[in-house]
Amino acid sequence: MRRTRNSERGTRNPLLRILSTLAILCVTCGALAQQTVTVGSKKFTESYVLGEIAKKLLSDAGFQAQHKQGMGGTIILWQALKTGQIDAYPEYTGTIGEEILKKPGLNNLEDIKKALEPLGIETTGELGFNDTYALCMTEKRAQELGITKISDLKSHADLVVGVTPEFLGRKDGWKPLASKYGLNMSNVKGVEHALGYTALGSGQIDIKDAYSTDAKLAENHLVVLQDDLNYFPQYKAVFLYRKQMPAAAVDALRKMEGTIDEKRMTALNASAENSKDYSKAASEYFATAPKAPATQTPIEEESVASSILHNTGVHLLLVGISLLFAILVAIPLGIVASKRGPLSSFILGTAGVLQTIPSLALLALLVPIAGLGISWRTAVLALFLYSLLPIIRNTATGLQDVPGTLREAAAAIGLTPNQQLTRVYLPMASRSILAGIKTAAVINVGTATLAGLIGAGGLGEPIISGLNLNDAPTILQGAIPAAVLALLVQGLFDTLDRVIIPKGLRLGEARP
């Protein structure tokens, strides 16, 4: 009885009612969250398209499907999959053997399945095409030199090789290939994939690596050189997924098995690159696939304006959060560093070293850390670290620049050390501190594009996807808002200068 009365009273109390509603909402959200399936993809067209197709299949199967596009290279995706940040992503059998399991020669799907099992990862059957690496040249140049197969290159050591940085470094990449075929080109460069085609067309390079399903092959009149020594392993496309993924989601992914051959994949890739729209290419899969289920919901297309707006919002959030934390941490550190000594050297030195780490290297260091991974947290942490040095250094310098006579005066008139800091030193250093924060903010707006590399969104997303497509308008969708944002941030801080820096410090030099 008492319990009943209590609960009656509870429902009459509006606060309790709100709280219980919230509790129910939370439970509901939790249930929904379980139904979310996140698909990742690598930073190239084919992977994007496969990711979009998977997203669509999962949506149709009733899941809340997310697609984290262009998350970078194999290792980043693999780490994300293992740690559960994504549930599935498209991968190739050759890559699984060589790069992930580090067992060259392991190329049979059954063997791969056995090797993946203890890791909690499973794989679908083959999707139907073999996207192997290949070397290609322009038809014209190949004919001139009479080259049809890779062995023919032996007598052409003067040719310029421009391969993707990944191919340059891979265990099954350029170096072992060159040694197997006895090639001794001296001019071998790392060139980003999409840019490499441009370089090939303009004759800056003679040979580049390609994927056998690459849309650019036909478009640019390129020939694939015959792999006459059978160097390249098989790269048959599959989807890797977590064992914990719901069975219905696995079934959805498996609908792709055997539905895409090389020709079809090349066509889908070409469609994606021509339309600059991955989801449109993905919908072509459904339109042309006889086996595919009828499309129930159209794949949503974001308008350019709303995607710019969305990316800018995410970008600002990344910059804002990281800058806020940097200010909270760097000003106290700057105060400590203003007192010259070993501690000061240590703080400034460490912040300086952080600043010199290239953003890709920093991401590579942060992504494997538990709790960070492929997420906005990693991007914010990286930006936070990059923001520290300008703020620490300017705080320390600003405080050191307070004239000796005024330091003495502050002590002599009877201010406590704490009051000297807050009433005299910090206000007098405010101009310098604010300049440090401004520098950090402007640098951050530019650097935040790195978030696009790890699927954390922002204006880096169109820049990276545009680079991948070799499509200037897409790049500009990210680059122009980023530049405008940098100018706005500059303007905002110029206004803040007038609000925060005490008026007495903004006067001209004191009259004699």
Place this chain on the structure above:
Amino acid sequence: MGTTERGPPWTMQNAQMVELRGASKSYGSTVALHPTDLSFAIGQTTALIGPSGCGKSTLLRLIIGLIQPTSGQVVFDGKPVGEDNLLEIRRSTGYVIQDGGLFPHLTAEENVSLVARMMEMDSGKIQTRIDELSALVRIPRDLLSRYPGELSGGQRQRISLMRALMLSPKVLLLDEPLAALDPMVRAALQTDLKRIFEELGTTVILVTHDMGEAAYLGQTIVLLREGKIVQIGKLEDFQKAPKEPFVTEFLNAQRSLVAL
């Protein structure tokens, strides 16, 4: 006053406000002040004078605890100056330096009331005190809303004096307060300073390099050279009975005292 004016300070009958007992200051092998005994009597104005580097500013810094003596001690109002009573001593001391030492980010009034506000003094009392002081140092009330950068050198020194006097200090320390001012402004301020010292009856220690100023404002003059006291007395003592040839040399170098 009659008895005190006759003898040198160390025999003065008055209670002592500040005493140096064998206090010295060295920086490595450089001696800024040799071990020195010196007393400052309550209500007296003492002028410390000497060429640059003679130790007069070092002496002032020792009194207010900006630097610690290498040997000996400083006694302030009967208590040795130490870490524990530093804040108390500084708050019962007024301090004025050459270019005023006003904080550029605060208005004149904020400069004057800063420490009082930190001590959470009643704002009505602060206003009353500022009114009194602006009348005393003859600074128009409306100038107080200006920033130091908007004031003339003379005005800045008057404001700095207001700040020093805000908490009714027992001792006023002035480190070459008028050195950077032009002669007209300096003369006007000297007149006002003399009047203010007499009106308040505070113990004043004034560092200057101008013998005319020392003689005009100080009841006792202490001449220092290379970290040592050379002579203590009045201008006439220096002129009639110089203890060392340096005393006469120093006086001769002060052109304003010599009939041109």
